[in-house]
Every structure is written in C-alpha cells, then in structure tokens.
Amino acid sequence: DTGVSQNPRHKITKRGQNVTFRCDPISEHNRLYWYRQTLGQGPEFLTYFQNEAQLEKSRLLSDRFSAERPKGSFSTLEIQRTEQGDSAMYLCASSFPTADTQYFGPGTRLTVL
Amino acid sequence: GESVGLHLPTLSVQEGDNSIINCAYSNSASDYFIWYKQESGKGPQFIIDIRSNMDKRQGQRVTVLLNKTVKHLSLQIAATQPGDSAVYFCAENNRGGKLIFGQGTELSVKP
Numbered sequence: 421d422t423g424v425s426q427n428p429r430h431k432i433t434k435r436g437q438n439v440t441f442r443c444d445p446i447s448e449h450n451r452l453y454w455y456r457q458t459l460g461q462g463p464e465f466l467t468y469f470q471n472e473a474q475l476e477k478s479r480l481l482s483d484r485f486s487a488e489r490p491k492g493s494f495s496t497l498e499i500q501r502t503e504q505g506d507s508a509m510y511l512c513a514s515s516f517p518t519a520d521t522q523y524f525g526p527g528t529r530l531t532v533l
Numbered sequence: 534g535e536s537v538g539l540h541l542p543t544l545s546v547q548e549g550d551n552s553i554i555n556c557a558y559s560n561s562a563s564d565y566f567i568w569y570k571q572e573s574g575k576g577p578q579f580i581i582d583i584r585s586n587m588d589k590r591q592g593q594r595v596t597v598l599l600n601k602t603v604k605h606l607s608l609q610i611a612a613t614q615p616g617d618s619a620v621y622f623c624a625e626n627n628r629g630g631k632l633i634f635g636q637g638t639e640l641s642v643k644p
Binding site: 451453455460461462463464465468470475478511513520521522523524525526527529 | 565567569574575576577578579582622624626630631632633634635636637
C-alpha cells in the first residue's frame with residue numbers, strides 16, 4: 421500500500437496524559453499536513469511541513485500541541501496534558517510541493533476520558 | 534435527480550438517479566477547489582478537483598462546476614450507486630498549503 425498511513429488508528433487515553441501519533445506520507449511527497457476533525461464537521465487545518473520545515477501553524481495548535489518532521493519523511497503529532505476537548509479524528513495528508521491535491525490517511529481517532 | 538440548497542446537511546436519492554451536491558466557498562481569491570468523499574471511520578478520499586481558470590471538469594460519473602461570480606461549487610454524480618453513500622466535502626485553497634473545508638453533505642442512496 422503506497423498511500424498515507426497513520427498509527428495508531430485508535431487511541432483512548434485519560435485526561436492529563438500525553439499522546440503521540442505518527443504519519444507516514446506517500447514516499448515522493450514533500451509536503452505533509454495535519455488536520456483535526458470533530459464529529460459532523462469538516463477537517464480543520466492544524467499545521468504543515470515542506471520537507472522538515474514547519475511552514476504554517478493554525479491558532480488551533482495550542483502550546484500543548486507539537487508536530488515534528490525531523491528527517492523530512494514521517495511526522496509525529498504530540499498532545500501534552502490531554503483534555504476532553506481534544507477528542508477528535510486527527511488526519512494526516514501529503515502532497516507534492518508543486519501540486520495542490522492532498523491525499524489523506526485513514527486518521528487516528530483519539531478519545532480522552 | 535435532486536438538487537439541494539446550500540448548507541443542507543443531508544441528501545437522499547434513489548439508486549440510478551443523478552445527485553447534485555452544492556457548496557459555497559468563502560474566499561474570492563481561492564484558485565483551487567477539490568471534492569472529497571468520506572465514508573464512516575475513514576479519511577477523506579479525493580474525487581475531483583478544478584482550478585479557478587475553469588468552470589467545468591468531468592471525471593468518471595462525476596462533474597464539478599465552478600461559478601466564481603457567486604462563489605459556488607457543485608458536484609454532480611451520475612447514476613448514483615449505493616457505494617456513493619458517504620459525506621461529501623468541498624475544500625478551497627488559495628496558493629497556500631492549507632485546505633479550507635466546507636461543512637459537508639451526507640448523501641444517502643436508497644436501493
């Protein structure tokens with residue numbers, strides 16, 4: 421499978437715990453994006469990278485959230501001190517830098533108890 | 534086929550009919566638009582896209598129409614099938630990295 425992959429697919433955690441998600445983009449894609457989606461809503465942009473550089477961050481990305489892409493390949497999204505409001509689907513997408521089409525992974529469903 | 538008004542969250546059609554899903558976008562400077570299909574528990578799946586220098590683009594059983602004058606986008610699905618049942622999102626991009634998504638329309642196909 422050469423699509424975008426995300427792990428884990430599901431994560432249940434207790435409030436106050438830290439969680440980390442991983443995204444592996446399509447191998448030729450330089451750009452990698454993170455979005456958050458709550459039930460019944462469209463995905464909301466969080467941040468994106470071109471290679472290892474983080475080019476834009478949304479105001480939704482509070483200081484409890486951090487994303488990295490250290491070698492310009494896979495990326496991790498960490499949420500510290502999780503809150504119930506963090507419960508959502510976290511989606512990763514990738515694209516070529518010269519193309520606008522973004523291809524999404526299956527998402528990581530986070531539930532904070 | 535059945536056409537829905539803007540922002541209507543659900544659309545129910547009979548198998549074999551044509552479906553039209555509408556979307557209003559917000560930024561007149563957006564130059565790229567894309568439709569995604571999302572099935573329950575899955576990530577959005579690319580359907581078709583269109584650039585602002587076009588007003589129509591056709592794919593397999595799908596057509597996207599763009600009206601820049603009123604900032605309106607529509608997705609037409611011909612001969613709708615049960616496998617088309619999903620939530621459909623439009624998204625816009627303004628030469629930047631992020632996509633801005635609309636609310637979405639849930640399409641239900643009755644056999």
